[in-house]
Amino acid sequence: MNVIIDLCVVPLGVGVSVSPQIAACQRVIQASGLEHHMHAYGTNIEGPWDEVMAVVKRCHEVVHEMGAPRITTTIKLGTRTDREQSMGDKITSVEDKLGGQM
Secondary structure: OEEEEEEEEEEEOOOOOOHHHHHHHHHHHHHHOOEEEEEOOEEEEEEEHHHHHHHHHHHHHHHHHOOOOEEEEEEEEEOOOOOOOOHHHHHHHHHHHHOOOO
């Protein structure tokens, strides 16, 4: 089963700036080969369920290895069984309805 997730990993106990830990997590996501798009407050990732969840787990492992004693993560996810749909399909659908107003 494929899944699309919105992942937000927040290291705790590492100070005000968490960009080094987020960059490390982004490297994990990039290395996975899964389709992904980083945004200001997280990353969208799509692919087979087990592969996507393995990336989430690896992000936690890497950030803990960097010294974060705690991590809080928010995940929004969606699956479909009626048809295949990518992140791009979802965006295109809304853009089409906007009629080029973007």
